[in-house]
Amino acid sequence: MALLYFGRDVLIPITLAFIFSFLIAPFVRALRHLGLGQTxxxxxxxLLVTVTLLAIGAVIVQQVGAMGASLPQYQDTIASKIEKLDELTRGTIGSLGGPAGQLIEHFTQDNGGSAQPVLQSDGSVKTPVLVEIHEPALKPFQLLGKVVASVWPPLETAGIVFVVLIFVLLEHESLRDRFIRLAGGGDLRATTIAVNDAGxxxxxxxxxxxxxxxxxxxxVWLGLTLIGLSxxxxxGTMTAVLRFIPYLGVWMAAFCATLLAAAIDPGWSMALxxxxxxxxxxxxxAQTIEPKLYGHTTGLSPLSVVVSAIFWSWIWGPVGLVLxxxxxxxxxxxxxxxxxLKVLEIMFGELPALTMPQNFYQRALSGDAHEIITSAKRYMQHKTLAEYCDGVLLPALHLAHFDLKDQSITPEEEEKVTSSIISVIEALSGNPKWWKKRKRSSVLAGGIGRQLREQRISVSGEWQGSFDVPAGSVVLSIGLGKQSAELATEILVRILREQKIDARSRAADELDLAPPPGASPxxxxxxxLVSVDxxxxxxxMTAMLEGIHERIPHAKxxxxxxxxxFENPDLKTCVFPGADHVSRSYDxxxxxCQIAMKG
Incomplete structure (x- = not known):
């Protein structure tokens, strides 16, 4: 920061030159493709940039001069409105101090040009003689020196900017190669991709x-012209320039233009x-054009834009605010x-610091089911429940499983995770009573799946629905092996039911029991058949497929x-010739199932 602060006189022009180079580089490349040559x-x-900046500067100077010449015409209007505001604020406006108070006093008081009579000690009245002190007229060389001293700093900065800009554009390929060598010459492919993406x-x-x-x-220019504002x-020019200052720039121009409109119009309609x-x-x-054009390509979070504006304006002043x-x-x-430099992307980038499964698990550890549900519903505005379970819920459950396996989770945290998972699944599957407190159970020991199944049965009945349904309309889900398969099976049933499929679940050890009354194959x-291992x-799985085929041969x-x-098992060894289809995701x-039901 010390280098940035004390070296700002050198760093600011160089930085401006590099920023301009990114803006001009596509135009220069287009000219080169036309055969004009590099130089x-x-x-x-x-030259195009120079002419543009000079034109903007000329417009601003000419317009400011014209506005300054016309301000005395609006003095009465300004004074009248200030007096009204002072009355409405009970003297608050008139009591302002500093430059604002002096300006208000200038417009609201008649300072005249003559001195007031003064009563002397002998009873006589005398009028003081006004005395004005004038500096001696400057000699030609002194006047020239003052003019040069006032215009030299901006001219010096502009000269450095354009000289550096020319050489940066001329040495563009050389600078790129040097940066690639400096950043990662050992991996040319990765470094080239990084440099190209950044550029x-x-x-x-x-x-x-x-x-x-x-x-x-x-x-703004066309709109103000139609309104009649001088x-x-x-x-319009100030709006275009000041809008490079994030968030505040456009409102600075709006404030000044509104003040001028209030000064011109005796009423308030023009200002409004x-x-x-x-x-x-x-x-x-801001809400329509920018998000579609470049709102999601900058990679900056809104907070980082505000913080960076404060930091760079502190280091480099107004130029830092723009840059x-x-x-x-x-x-x-x-x-x-x-x-x-990865820490910079984490701190200032728009990408979330945690993935959605990590965020799910982190909020579950805090017992904040409401935030998880809000995030899930926002995700499901463009995705299905099956896609959410595949991409977020299952990875989050695996994170919880590994912490439980390593015994790095406390009983209190386990209870919070359990309660949050139950609440989220019930809320997303359409249960209006998801907020009710559930009894304590282990996070992935099978208790969650059993509780969810019992809750669903309490609503749909012991057999999870009526048997007075058309033939071939029921999908039966069966969990195998570990108790955690109960949870995976229950999630599948709720996903299918969410899509209006009559899905029901049975445990593997319930298949040998007598079928429910009224049920038929x-x-x-x-x-x-659902397996988590x-x-x-x-x-x-192979044995059950053979047994089910003998009992219900017509069912797929x-x-x-x-x-x-996280374990990356080799599933190539798991072959199920008796299965009609093998899936590895809920989606x-x-x-x-949807295709088979339609067929």
Whole structure:
């Protein structure tokens, strides 16, 4: 930070040059493809930037001069409105101190140009003579020196920027190769991908931001022209420029334009229309155009944008405020590909620090089922319950299983996880009473599956529904092996029922019992055998497939294998020739059931 602060006079121009290079690079490449050559293309691109900046500066200077010349015409209007505001605020406006108070006093008091008479001690009245102190007229060389001293710093910065910009564009390929060698010359493929992605991401962001800000400025200019506000071009230009400052820039322009409208119009209609125009344009741009154009390509979280704006404005002042988002974006892209800078991507990137399964388990350890359910419903706006269980719920259950196996989870945390999992599954499967407290059970020892099954049976009946249904409309799910298969089976039943499939479950040891009264084999169209430990359940699965085929030969037999993704078992040794279909996810078995039921 000391280097950034004390070296800002050198670092700011160089940084501006590199930022401009990302903006101009696509244009330079396009000119090179037209056959202009490297040097001519670079000079043309830099000349375009120079002309653009000079035009913007000329517009701002001309418009500010015109506004300054017209302000005395609005003094009476300003004074009248300040007096009204002072009355409404019971003197608060008039009591302001500092520059604001002096400005208000200038507009509301008649300072005249003559001195007031003063009563002397002898009874006579005399009028003081006003004395004005003037500095002696400057000599030509002194005047020239003051002019040069005032314009030299910005000219010096602009000169450094354009010189560095020209050489950066001329040495673009050389700089890229040097960075690749410096960052990871041992793995050219990975480093090249990283550099290309960073360059494309930054160029796309800068170009998109420039075009969006330009369009916003044009919209404000046209809108203010229709409203009738003077110097509309100035406020359109200021909007386009200040909008590079995140969050605050556009409202700085809106505030100044609204003040001018209030000064011009004796009423308040013009000020309200001006503020409404800025509000409408910003809402449309920020909520509609930006998210579709580059809202999800920057990779920055909203909080990181605010924090970076505070930090860089503290280090580099107003220029740092404008450059805060590009600089932070560069750091995040670097953190994505450079391991030593990974902390920057975690802190400032838009990607969540935890995966969804990790977040599920972390919130379950805290007993916060409401947040999990909210996140799940947001996820399921575009996904199905089966996809959520495959991608989030099952990996989270495996995380809990490993902690339980290693005995790194306390009984209190185990109870919180159990309660959260039950609440989430019941809420997502449509149970309106999911918030009720359940009895204590072990997190993955089978108790959760049994509790969920009992809860469902309490609603649908002992046999999980009526047997007065059409033939071939029931899907029977059977869990094998470990007790944790009960939970996997219960989740499958709820997924199928959520899709209006009459799914019911039976335990493996219940198959030898007498069938329920009124039940017949013809009701069952599909039987799904569920295993969470396929390697150990392989022999039992094969035997059950043969036995079920003898009892219910017309029913299709599906196999659902749900092994732990962390153990990576070799499932090639698990072959089930008697199965009609083998699935390894809830989503796949759901689609297979839907196709089979339609057939």
């Amino acid at each position: 001519l293309s670079v000079c043309t691109g830099v 494309e991401r930054l160029s796309r962001f800068f170009i998109s931001q420039f075009l969006v800000n330009l369009a916003t400025g044009l919209s 110097q509309a071009l100035l406020w 229309m001006t503020l409404g125009l800025f509000l409408a344009v910003e809402i449309i741009v 805060s988002t590009p600089l932070t974006l560069c750091l995040v892209v670097a953190g994505r590909y450079i391991r030593a 013809e009701l069952v169209s599909i039987i799904i 396929p390697l150990n359940d392989c022999e039992q 037999q599906f196999v659902l294998l749900l092994p732990s993704p 796949d078995v759901l689609h297979s």
